[in-house]
Amino acid sequence: MPKRNIIYLFSFVVLLVTACKFNPNMQKPGENYLQGEWRQDTSVLQKKLVDYSLYNLRFNCDSFFVSIKTFSKANAGADSCTKNGQWTEYAKGVYQQSNDTLHVRGLFCNANYTYKEPTGCYRSGVYEEYFKVANKGDSTVQFNPTSSTIAIKAHLIKRNTCNPKPL
Structure with a gap:
């Protein structure tokens, strides 16, 4: 076997071994x-907006579940999805924090954590958001979404401890 082929083969094997984990x-x-x-919590500023969302976030180990309740004063017409200007969306996935940035990535789901089919009301597919985390207190935290100018000021409802589970 020519020396050149051996070098190519060796390079391919090294690439394959280091690329996979x-x-x-x-x-x-x-x-x-x-x-x-x-x-x-709802802020006075939000109530003045045409539409706004309220977040309920749960974190367990490296996983998250979020419910996003949206309120809209805009007339959506005869749309059966908006239910008088109020609706809730759900997403679940994993998160990572690097310095002051929290990255959440997952999928939109139903309220019972099951996969949401791409048909029907509201968003489906990938849910991804970056938050700048500020003002961390014992029972308060402020999430500043990079996709919005309205901060999410959240308070702790229930504390839990992480007990990692097998995947």
Whole structure:
């Protein structure tokens, strides 16, 4: 076998071995200060807007579940999805924090955590958001979404501890 072919083969094997990695078989512990359920309160500013959303976030180890309740004063016509200007969307997935940035990525789902089909009302598919985390207190945290100018000021409803589970 020519020397050139051996070098190509060796390079390919090294690339293959270093490019592939197995997924972890256990949940990661996540951020201690986030563990639990956080609820956003309505602000006076939000009530003046045409539409706004309120977040309820739950963190367990490296996983999150979010419900986003949206209120709209805009006339959506005969749309059966908006239910008099109020509706709730759900998403679940995993999160990572790097310095002051919290990255959540998952999928839109139904209220019972099951996968949401792409048909029907509201958004479906990938849910992804970046938040700048500020003002961390014992029972308060402020999430500043990079996709919005309205901060999510949340207070702790229930604290929990992470008990990593096998995946």
